[in-house]
Amino acid sequence: MIDKDQFEDDELGVEPSFVDLILDNVADGVFTVDETFRITYFNRAAERITGFSSKEAVGRPCSEVFRTGLCGKDCPLRESLTTGSRVVNFEIDITAKAGKPVSISVSTAPLLGSHGQFIGGVETFRDLTRVRELTRELYRKYTFQDIVSKNPRMRRIFDTLPNVAQTDATVLLLGRSGTGKELFASAIHNLSPRNEGPFVVINCGALPEALLESELFGHTKGAFTDAKKKRVGRFEAARGGTIFLDEIGDTPLSVQVKLLRVLELREFEPLGSDDTVQADVRVIAATNQDLEELVAQGRFREDLFYRLNVVQIRLPDIRERQEDVPLLVEHFLEKLNHRMSKTIRGMSEEALRVLMSYEFPGNVRELENAIERAFIVAKTSRITVDDLPDSIRRGRGPSLGRAQGNGGRALDERSRIVECLQRHRWNIPRSAHELGMHRTTLWRKARKLGLLRPDGAGGV
DSSP: OOOGGGGOBTTTTBOHHHHHHHHTTSSSEEEEEOTTOBEEEEOHHHHHHHSOOHHHHTTSBHHHHHOOTTOSTTOHHHHHHHHOOOEEEEEEEEEOTTSOEEEEEEEEEEEEOTTSOEEEEEEEEEEOHHHHHHHHHHHHHTEETTEEOOOHHHHHHHHHHHHHHTSOOOEEEEOOTTSOHHHHHHHHHHHSTTTTSOEEEEETTSSOHHHHHHHHHOBOTTSSTTOOSOBOOHHHHTTTSEEEEETGGGOOHHHHHHHHHHHHHSEEOOBTOOOOEEOOOEEEEEESSOHHHHHHTTSSOHHHHHHHTTEEEEOOOGGGOGGGHHHHHHHHHHHHHHHSSOOOOEEOHHHHHHHHHOOOTTHHHHHHHHHHHHHHHOSSSEEOGGGSOHHHHTTOOOOTTSOOHHHHHHHHHHHHHHHHHHHTTTOHHHHHHHHTSOHHHHHHHHHHTTOBOTTSOBOO
16 A cells, blocks of 8 residues: 555645645546555545545445446556556446446546655546536427437427427428438427327328329229228328328329329318318428429429428428537437447547537438447447548538539439449448438439439449
């Protein structure tokens, strides 16, 4: 063990008792260990944070007092004693004497005697409980119906949603893939008088024309070859509630005619039937395409566009709200901690800097997937840069906002799809997952952009 005389400063003539007085009146916990990692000093703040008295702690291995998953080869104090270097502000979780987990930030350094000889190590640590509480309060402040943001533009949307939800007006959500359009649609439904009714979702870009019409409006027995029995469509299933038409821009013109009738007359006819069914349903549609450009190209009905565009809400890309990245990371980690038998307390500053500098072509969905992947592979209670996906570590994320005009947007989308397909060796499902779109949508877009041959093989 270290004798207290070794704390004496020869030049300043500071008495050991005075050193004790100083260390016992600082807010941070301080303890020292000898070469065998047995505790030789333990101040009052360390007693308060851990629940162990100095008498209980001194002489025991530090692993018996702090009880953290890092005890052993990943211990920051061991790193200092092994390498002779300092570790600063390393966040870990310990288990206090009462069994309660406590988040702390530790800094470690080798401890030298008055003549420069190596005599052990010193660790200072700070209780992060209050910091965590403030973080949770901040997180709750900026959470709206499971949507997290402190971005001014998003906050204005939050302020608008309750008023929009109280009406039955049709809503058109615009935004790139992965910006959270379904979350907003769900929030509108939950805030509306229809919230006790069903919330029915259909991806209009994921189904071929004949099947989409049947899915939306239902069909009678014998309406087509494989129609063995009557089927209720999504509009009828959503009676009294809300139907969310995702990727509305991919709807075929023949189906658009029927959708127009639903919006104008609030009625429809199932496929193969002459009977009219009333549509008691609120419609929310979404797209990542420029519908006005599709109208100009003759690929989307102008009258349907105006029927859908009663209330338009445009959702910003994540690169336009980068201040939300730390909040979103906290949000996703909290969800994963509840869902999985593992606890991750946060992310290293370096890893967060990497995320903040990445442009996220897949938007919030890509960020969520990246955090889930990092959560699964993380070996400690904090996510590090090494846990992040390769594409993010390499900084791969084309600047989607640089191209101007509709031609620029199309060119930009093509280059993004080409890069992703090449990276995944033209595997459509994997590429679609990274791009945040349905695989059928990606296949159709790739065909339209001339990236696939008629046999479905890739090549540019």
